[in-house]
Amino acid sequence: MDSMTLIAIASIVASGLTIALGSIGPALGEGRAVATALSSLAQQPDAATTITRTLFVGLAMIESIAIYCFVVSMILIFANPFWNHVIAQAAGK
Amino acid sequence: MHLSPDSIIFWQSGLFKLNATIALTWGLMLVLAAGSKLVTRKLSMGLQRSRWQNLLEIVVTAIERQIAEVGLREPRKYLGFLGSLFLFVAAASLFTIVPGYEPPTGSLSTTAALAICVFVAVPLYGIADRGLGGYLREYLKPTFIMLPFNIISELSRTLALAVRLFGNMMSGTMILAILLTITPFIFPIAMSALGLLTGMVQAYIFFILATVYIAAATRARSAAAEGKADSGRKAGRGTGPGQ
Numbered sequence: 001m002d003s004m005t006l007i008a009i010a011s012i013v014a015s016g017l018t019i020a021l022g023s024i025g026p027a028l029g030e031g032r033a034v035a036t037a038l039s040s041l042a043q044q045p046d047a048a049t050t051i052t053r054t055l056f057v058g059l060a061m062i063e064s065i066a067i068y069c070f071v072v073s074m075i076l077i078f079a080n081p082f083w084n085h086v087i088a089q090a091a092g093k
Numbered sequence: 094m095h096l097s098p099d100s101i102i103f104w105q106s107g108l109f110k111l112n113a114t115i116a117l118t119w120g121l122m123l124v125l126a127a128g129s130k131l132v133t134r135k136l137s138m139g140l141q142r143s144r145w146q147n148l149l150e151i152v153v154t155a156i157e158r159q160i161a162e163v164g165l166r167e168p169r170k171y172l173g174f175l176g177s178l179f180l181f182v183a184a185a186s187l188f189t190i191v192p193g194y195e196p197p198t199g200s201l202s203t204t205a206a207l208a209i210c211v212f213v214a215v216p217l218y219g220i221a222d223r224g225l226g227g228y229l230r231e232y233l234k235p236t237f238i239m240l241p242f243n244i245i246s247e248l249s250r251t252l253a254l255a256v257r258l259f260g261n262m263m264s265g266t267m268i269l270a271i272l273l274t275i276t277p278f279i280f281p282i283a284m285s286a287l288g289l290l291t292g293m294v295q296a297y298i299f300f301i302l303a304t305v306y307i308a309a310a311t312r313a314r315s316a317a318a319e320g321k322a323d324s325g326r327k328a329g330r331g332t333g334p335g336q
Contacts (some may be wrong), residue, residue: 060298067258067260067261067264068260071256071259
């Protein structure tokens with residue numbers, strides 16, 4: 001297997017695994033956050049605006065982790081420097 | 094399928110490139126500035142005011158209230174910087190309604206620039222409020238062993254600000270592009286609406302995080318501490334000259 005095939009296989013597999021494994025943690029975390037927010041809303045409905053706003057801020061922070069994984073995955077597919085390098089080499093030949 | 098508007102280049106000469114990101118950013122700035130100038134040409138102080146003036150007043154007072162809620166003592170001082178952050182990121186996401194537009198915040202350059210603005214602004218406001226010595230002493234709290242960790246946390250939260258905004262905006266446009274090749278009609282519209290929602294939430298997040306960082310660097314006292322100070326003063330006055 002030459003290096004071009006190896007780089008392609010590694011990039012594709014890594015990209016898929018990154019986004020697959022990287023979404024598990026944030027999804028579980030967001031589920032717990034929303035569950036806690038719902039129970040505190042049930043306990044104190046008049047603090048609803050504060051709870052909802054804090055919930056959204058917290059969800060965005062948790063979501064950032066999944067976004068980091070998504071960015072890495074997209075870079076591996078669309079802006080892969082190793083792939084561009086071997087493509088330029090192959091085109092140069 | 095491109096990753097960001099950086100790859101649409103209109104004009105290039107040597108090292109300087111005029112790409113879609115720069116053009117869209119300047120277009121946004123023009124629209125926001127010209128729009129506000131038009132609306133605030135004839136401000137009315139009474140109850141009879143134009144709809145646009147009402148809208149702008151709602152936005153500005155809401156931002157000011159948010160800044161005060163986080164704990165900054167004089168919201169007006171920070172309103173210019175923080176309000177501009179929020180309005181720019183929100184407008185960058187809202188204009189997706191216009192066909193052929195891509196949010197300039199979907200490019201890492203724009204979000205990195207905004208994050209660097211926050212990175213520079215936090216020490217500036219902190220030194221203006223606490224003085225240079227007081228601000229630098231904050232880095233030694235709670236113990237001086239935490240000094241490298243405090244510095245690293247400054248850098249990493251700037252990076253996190255940039256990548257969070259970039260990732261959210263880029264993923265919105267990327268998902269839309271991918272869906273358009275698979276199911277052209279109904280689903281991309283739903284994803285576009287979701288993209289608008291996440292854009293507004295991310296604008297609020299960016300603004301709130303910048304506010305919290307500035308509040309941590311200045312002498313932001315919580316309402317509880319101020320209440321205690323007030324009640325202490327009142328108790329002292331009770332045994333004053335009148336008694």
